[in-house]
Amino acid sequence: MNHQYQDLILLFNETFFEQYNTRLVKGGDEPFYQPKNEHCSYHQIIFARGFYASAFHEIAHWCQAGKERRLLEDFGYWYIPDGRNEQQQKKFEQVEVIPQAIEWAFNVAAQKKFYVSSDNLDGFQGDTKGFKENVFEQVTIYLQQGFPPRAQQFMNALAQFYQTPMPLTLAHFIKQEE
Secondary structure (H helix, E strand, C coil): CCCCHHHHHHHHHHHHHHHHCEEEEECCCCCEEECCECCECCEEEEECCCCHHHHHHHHHHHHHCCCCHHHCHHHHCCCCCCCCCHHHHHHHHHHHHHHHHHHHHHHHHCCCCCCCCCCCCCCCCCCHHHHHHHHHHHHHHHHHHCCCHHHHHHHHHHHHHHCCCCCCCHHHHHHHHC
């Protein structure tokens, strides 16, 4: 299957721009969320260098963020770059479980392989297997209780575009692990 970041931009903008005044934008080295301001009349989810995975990850954060957080740069989240120590990495992984579970669902809807990311190549390497299990556990919770509404809306758009049968089930995620 051919996965082009331009398709994600089109799908996201068609799905959300009118209702949320938010666009997905290809950026440079670092992803960033920029709420509208005096220089731009719309909110921007800026993903790194056209990387498909970066776009999914940033969209997942946007889908999780509440209305107030969507008015703050980078949703008001703290971020310590690559090189985190053990304590910082554990905190990072705790806050990343939910967006990575959403990101995994996006990948399944787009028929694309998902890889969890501890995003700390130059720092403490935690229990990546345990982290992935925590992300999977969050996926199972979402499958039982429902994904956040915007995440579900984008999953539906992806599934329609990539012709993925819906609704997603646990079998979709287990199959990816094989």
